[in-house]
Amino acid sequence: xxxxxxxxxxxxxxxxxxxxxxxxxxxxxxxxxxxxxxxxxxxxxxxxxxxxxxxxxxxxxxxxxxxxxxxxxxxxxxxxxxxxxxxxxxxxxxxxxxxxxxxxxxxxxxxxxxxxxxxxxxxxxxxxxxxxxxxxxxxxxxxxxxxxxxxxxxxxxxxxxxxxxxxxxxx
Amino acid sequence: xxxxxxxxxxxxxxxxxxxxxxxxxxxxxxxxxxxxxxxxxxxxxxxxxxxxxxxxxxxxxxxxxxxxxxxxxxxxxxxxxxxxxxxxxxxxxxxxxxxxxxxxxxxxxxxxxxxxxxxxxxxxxxxxxxxxxxxxxxxxxxxxxxxxxxxxxxxxxxxxxxxxxxxxxxxxxxxxxxxxxxxxxxxxxxxxxxxxxxxxxxxxxxxxxxxxxxxxxxxxxxxxxxxxxxxxxxxxxxxxxxxxxxxxxxxxxxxxxxxxxxxxxxxxxxxxxxxxxxxxxxxxxxxxxxxxxxxxxxxxxxxxxxxxxxxxxxxxxxxxxxxxxxxxxxxxxxxxxxxxxxxxxxxxxxxxxxxxxxxxxxxxxxxxxxxxxxxxxxxxxxxxxxxxxxxxxxxxxxx
Numbered sequence: 001x002x003x004x005x006x007x008x009x010x011x012x013x014x015x016x017x018x019x020x021x022x023x024x025x026x027x028x029x030x031x032x033x034x035x036x037x038x039x040x041x042x043x044x045x046x047x048x049x050x051x052x053x054x055x056x057x058x059x060x061x062x063x064x065x066x067x068x069x070x071x072x073x074x075x076x077x078x079x080x081x082x083x084x085x086x087x088x089x090x091x092x093x094x095x096x097x098x099x100x101x102x103x104x105x106x107x108x109x110x111x112x113x114x115x116x117x118x119x120x121x122x123x124x125x126x127x128x129x130x131x132x133x134x135x136x137x138x139x140x141x142x143x144x145x146x147x148x149x150x151x152x153x154x155x156x157x158x159x160x161x162x163x164x165x166x167x168x169x170x171x
Numbered sequence: 172x173x174x175x176x177x178x179x180x181x182x183x184x185x186x187x188x189x190x191x192x193x194x195x196x197x198x199x200x201x202x203x204x205x206x207x208x209x210x211x212x213x214x215x216x217x218x219x220x221x222x223x224x225x226x227x228x229x230x231x232x233x234x235x236x237x238x239x240x241x242x243x244x245x246x247x248x249x250x251x252x253x254x255x256x257x258x259x260x261x262x263x264x265x266x267x268x269x270x271x272x273x274x275x276x277x278x279x280x281x282x283x284x285x286x287x288x289x290x291x292x293x294x295x296x297x298x299x300x301x302x303x304x305x306x307x308x309x310x311x312x313x314x315x316x317x318x319x320x321x322x323x324x325x326x327x328x329x330x331x332x333x334x335x336x337x338x339x340x341x342x343x344x345x346x347x348x349x350x351x352x353x354x355x356x357x358x359x360x361x362x363x364x365x366x367x368x369x370x371x372x373x374x375x376x377x378x379x380x381x382x383x384x385x386x387x388x389x390x391x392x393x394x395x396x397x398x399x400x401x402x403x404x405x406x407x408x409x410x411x412x413x414x415x416x417x418x419x420x421x422x423x424x425x426x427x428x429x430x431x432x433x434x435x436x437x438x439x440x441x442x443x444x445x446x447x448x449x450x451x452x453x454x455x456x457x458x459x460x461x462x463x464x465x466x467x468x469x470x471x472x473x474x475x476x477x478x479x480x481x482x483x484x485x486x487x488x489x490x491x492x493x494x495x496x497x498x499x500x501x502x503x504x505x506x507x508x509x510x511x512x513x514x515x516x517x518x519x520x521x522x523x524x525x526x527x528x529x530x531x532x533x534x535x536x537x538x539x540x541x542x543x544x545x546x547x548x549x550x551x552x553x554x555x556x557x558x559x560x561x562x563x564x565x566x567x568x569x570x
Contacts, residue, residue, distance in 0.1 A: 025501035026264055054391055057506065058537075060530040062519055076504055076517065076532070080391060080405065083412050087504060111394030114540050137221035137569060146229055153226075153233050 001050060003029040006086050009051065013044060020091075028087065035090045035102050038073075042108045045077060045086070053077040053086065056109035059116055061092075061123045065149040069093035071125055073102050092125055104130040122147035139164070186214055189551070193222050199296060200565025204542075204558075206551065213546045213554060218539065223569035231529040235495030236262055237336060237472070239526065244330040246531060247567035249292060251330040252278075252285040253509040260415060261505035261516045262336045265498050266470045273461040274338035275416045280351065280454040281321075281333060282416075282507075283447040287358070288317045289510035290440045290447075293562045294365060297437070300559040301378050306368050313361050316354050323347055336496075337471030338464030348455055355455075358448045366441060379433040383545040383557035386431055393544060394537045397512025398443065399561065402428045402435035409508040420457070421450050433560040440562075470496045495524035511535050511562055535567040 001009070007029050011019055014033075018041065021032035033041045045053040057076040064070055069091040078085050094100040104127040105112045116127040117136040124145035127133065135142075144151060144159040151159075192203035201222035207215040227246055231239050243258040244251040256278055263269065270278070295310035318328040324344040325331035333340055369375045385395065390403040400407055408425040410418040426442035428435035465471050468487045477484035498520040506515035512534030519528035538561050545557050 023502070026267070026503060028503060030502065056394055057504075057513060057515055058517075058530065058532045060517060062528045074517070074530075076515070078506075078513075080407055085413075085504070085506075109394070110392045111537060111540060114536065135221075137224045139221070146226060151229075153229060 001082065001084050003027065003084075003086065006051060006084065007031060009048075010041070010045075013048075014041060028085075030087045030089055033088050033090050035092055038090050039103050039105060039108065041088065042075065042105045045088075046108055050082070051086075052079045052081045055080050056105075056111050056115075057085075059105070059112050059119055061119045061125060061147075063123060063147065063149045071100055071123060073119070073125065075105070094124070100125040101128055102126075103128045106131055121145065124148065191554070193219075199563060200568075202563070202565055202568070204554075206554065208551060211550050211552075213549050213551060216543050216546050216554070218542060220539075221569055223565050225570070227570040228529050228531060232526055234526075235524050236266075236498060236526065237491065237495065239529070240334065240336075241330070241332050244332055245566070246533070246570060247509070247511070247514075247535065247564050248329060249289040249564050250285050250510045250514075251327075252281045252333065253507065253514060255332070255334040256282050256416075257505055257507045257509070257514050257516050259334050259336050260507065261503055261518050262498075263465075264503045264505060265501060265518055265520055266336065266467070266496065267499075268337045268465045268467050268471055270338045270416070270465055271462045272417070273342075273459060274463045274465075276454050276457050277339060277343060277463070278334060278416050279418065279421070280451050281331070283450045283454070284317050284320060284351070286447045286510045287444050287451075288314055289562075290444050291317075293440060293510075294437075297559045297562075298369060298375075301375065301556050303369060303372070303375055306365055309361070309364055309368070313354075313358065320347065320351055320354065323350065335464065335472065337467060338462070341475075342463050343458075348458065351451060352455055355448045355452045359445060362441060362445055369437070370441070376434065379437065379556055379560075380430075381432050381434075382549065382553045383433045383560055384431050385541055385545050389541065389544050390431075393541045395512070395541050396534050396537065397508065397510070398426075398436050398439040399512060399538045399541065401426060402439045403431045404429045409506055409513060413506070415505075415507055421453050423450050433556050436560045436562075497522060497524055506532065509534055511564070511567070512538060531570055533567045533570060535561070535563045535565075536570070539563050539568055 018034045018037045019031050020034055023030045045051050055078040057078055060074045062072040071092040072089045073092055074089045076087050090102055092100045092102050104116055116130055120127055121135045121138050122145055141164045142160060186207050186209045189206045189208055191206055193201040203219040205217045206213055231242055240255050243254045246254050291310040291314045295307035298306035321331045322328045324347045325333035385403050387403045390400045406425050406427040411425055423446045426439045428438050472491055473484035473487050478488045500520055500522045502519045504517045506513050514534050515532030517530040518526055521527040546554050
C-alpha cells in the first residue's frame, strides 16, 4: 500500500476524532493520533492484515519548546510482509501540575522497550505501563533531560556532574 | 533467590550475580552486563549501557546541515561511510536534491567496501572471542587494503569523510579503479582462506552451532535487522526491498540462513562479503564520466574550480559556510542497509540553518536488545560467543 492508501485506511477506521492532523512532506505522510488512543491505533496498525506493521523502526520524540503542546512522540513503522513504511505521532504536553506522559507500546512491539526508556530519560516523558522504566544511557543521579531544547549543550556542574556527588566529596 | 532443598537437607540452592565488563575484551568497547547465574547457566541478564554516550544527537542539532557529516561518520566508526551515506540521502530528500549518477555509483562502491571492511573486522574479532586466533591476522590484512583505498581517494583511512550533500567532495583519485579491481579480483580467494579456517573446523562449529537461538518471531518483535534477522530466516535487505542510490541496477543475492544461531550469523556475513565484492566489481564496470556533485546553488557546495574563477560560485560557497543552508520546514525518514542492519535517520527542519531534531536509528543499539532473549538458559562461556555474534559497535549503541 502506498502512503495515501494507508492514510485513508486509518481515517476510515478511526475518524477525525482520533486522527487529529496530517502532514505531507515529499513522499512521506505523518498522521497525528490522539494521545489517549495510541495503543489501540498501534495495535490496529500491527494486526490489520493489509497494514501488518510488524516491525517498529524506532520510537522517538521532538521537543517543540516553547510551543504547546510541547512534545511529539514518534513511531516509525515498517511492514516486513507488505514492504511499506509509515509514521504516526502523538502530541504530549507538560504543564506545571501534569508531567508529560503517554502509554507504552511495549505490549504491541517488544522492541519499543529500549526506545521508550531512552526517550523517557532524554525528554522527561513518562511511558505509562512500561515494564522496566529505569534509565538506559544516562547516569542514575542525573535529573535533567538533555535532548530538551531548553537544556544547554554544555551541560552544567550541578545538572551533569562527571562523578556522583558522594564520590566527589570523598565519602 | 534462595530455596531449600528437600526436607532434612540443610543445603540451600542459590544463584549468584556476576558482573561482566565494562572492560572486557569481548565487549569491543565499554559495555557492562550483570549476569545472574545458576552454576554456569545464565538465568537472567541485565545490560547497562551509556558508558560511551556523548550526546551525539544533541551535538548534531547544534551543527549546520553540512557540518553534521564528519560527526555522522563517528557514530559507527566501523561503517563510517554508511553513516554519511544515510545522512546525505536524508538531507537530500529534505532539500530536494539528487546526486548525479556517477556520484551514486561511487557511493555504492564506497558503501560496499565499508561493508566488507566492517564484516572483516567482525570476523577477526569474533574468531578471537571464541578462541580462534588466526583469522584476525588474515582479516586485518585485507582490511588494510581497503583502508589504503579509502586513503588514496579521500585522505582518511578509518573515517573517509568523502560524501557530501548532493554528491561527493571530489572525484576518484587516479589509480583507484585499478586498485579496487585488483582487490575484488583476489578477494574471493581470501574469503576461501577464512572459510578454510572456520566453516568446517569442528572446534569452531561445535562452539557456535545451536548457540544463541533467536527465532524468526523474536527477531521481528525485537526489531533485529541486518545479518541478525537474515540469520533467522527473514530475507529482508533494504538494498532490495527499498533500493536507494541505484541498488536496483546491481545483480546480487541476499544471504539468508535458517539456523537462527551464531553459526548462521557467521555464514550470512561470509556470504555478504562475497556479494559486496560482486557489487563493487559491477559498480566499477558501471562508472561513466560525469559530474560528481549536483548543481543547486544555495544548497550544495559549488565545484572547487568554480569558486576560484566565478564570483557567483564564490558567494554561494561563502554563504553556505557562514550561514549554512536553510532547509524547508518538514520531516523525513531515510533508512539504508548498513553492515549491522537498518540504519535510519529522521530529520526535522524548522526552516533554520541546523536540524531541529536528528534521530539516529542505530541498528547495533536495537540488535543488542535481543541479547537477553538469546542468552537465557545458555552457558556463561556461550554468552561471549553470542554477544560477539551481534556485531555491536558501542559508539553506535550509546551514541
